[in-house]
Amino acid sequence: MKEHKAPIAECLVKEIAKPAKDSVSEVVRSGDLVSYCAEEGVRILGEGKFLVSDSFPGNDRTKYCLTSKIPLGVVLAIPPFNYPVNLAVSKIAPALIAGNSLVLKPPTQGAVAALHMVHCFHLAGFPKGLIGCVTGKGSEIGDFLTMHPGVNCISFTGGDTGIAISRKAGMIPLQMELGGKDACIILEDADLDLAAANIIKGGFSYSGQRCTAVKVVLVMESVADTLVEKVKAKVAKLTVGSPEDNCDITPVVTESSANFIEGLVMDAKQKGATFCQEYKREGNLIWPLLLDNVRPDMRIAWEEPFGPVLPVIRISSVEEGIHHCNASNFGLQGCVFTRDINKSILVSDAMETGTVQINSAPARGPDHFPFQGLKDSGIGSQGITNSINMMTKIKSTVINLPTPSYTMG
């Protein structure tokens, strides 16, 4: 995969307008993920358990139980448009090392990159038929695949579609990585330069089209003016243009996404948010926009824009910030900036999200860390080890021995 990174990355640039440098990183990261998974899988799958019956009340030592991990069968992998290669590989590699076969349904935008990536597995010598790739619009072929009786597990990453799939899927293991409204809580004692740099990276990388993007900033009123000024200065430096030129902000994935983002911006405008920059759009290209003084009655306080638009809500207490975060239907990640380690742990414990980052923007990687969403953000946990375990079943063999009265003579 690393040898073929150039043509795969080129597809990502053309299909989903991912900046060229980030496209190459996505492919390289995916190659590393395969290698790590192969090593980790060998160890995980080599482990089993041995249990004896007399440790449970009322039992003699007459049963030995041996457990091992066995494959599920066919795993259906459905990644989203924003990481068509990496989020496909994060399903393919654990599925294969665990002994499963796999059907990949790539996102329509990103399908060509995914086909090139699958070709690498074939070039590497994987038997034909072990990995199948079925292209087509999810709205047309999705039900056929997700409700197919031959599918033994679904690993899906995307938006609300995942909630509908989990209602329709049968009695099979599901791994759902869905949307998020990751909050960034800034306390009074925070390093505001560090926070501003992370808000820019977290909020605007790949034009905000990341599940773990910072999607709302909750800042203590006493430091809000300073923070907003620092973030504003950095927004002014973001480059806007084409992915081939490695611009920071590139066109969002579809016209309907751009229209959706514009709807959130207009709603905020009508309800009195402060625009730190002028709103500007050309086709699917939306200039980065920071919205200050956002209030809970605005849609952008709750909805996931999936674009380069970031709301700031001023709070008067940490509790208010946590309350806002926990009132969301989402629970993917969150982050807190403070110099007080004790406070950061208390905030982390109180936030209803799968992960809390202390003094850094939310992020999915490194890929062996556990990654999970609470509430509408998902089912199950991924990360290399968790995904391998999730794509196996436990099989027991019980050896029954004679009763204690049996004599060996």
Ligand code: NAP
């Ligand atoms: P999406 O519209 O839900 O699509 C995700 C995938 O599902 C695509 O491959 C899509 O195919 C397919 N699909 C659509 N309808 C389907 C159906 N009825 N049955 C089966 N599959 C169907 O999401 P997206 O717009 O690609 O991605 C953005 C969303 O993903 C955001 O909400 C983001 O937060 C979330 N996300 C979450 C994570 C995470 O790890 N939690 C990571 C990245 C992204 P088509 O392209 O053909 O429609």
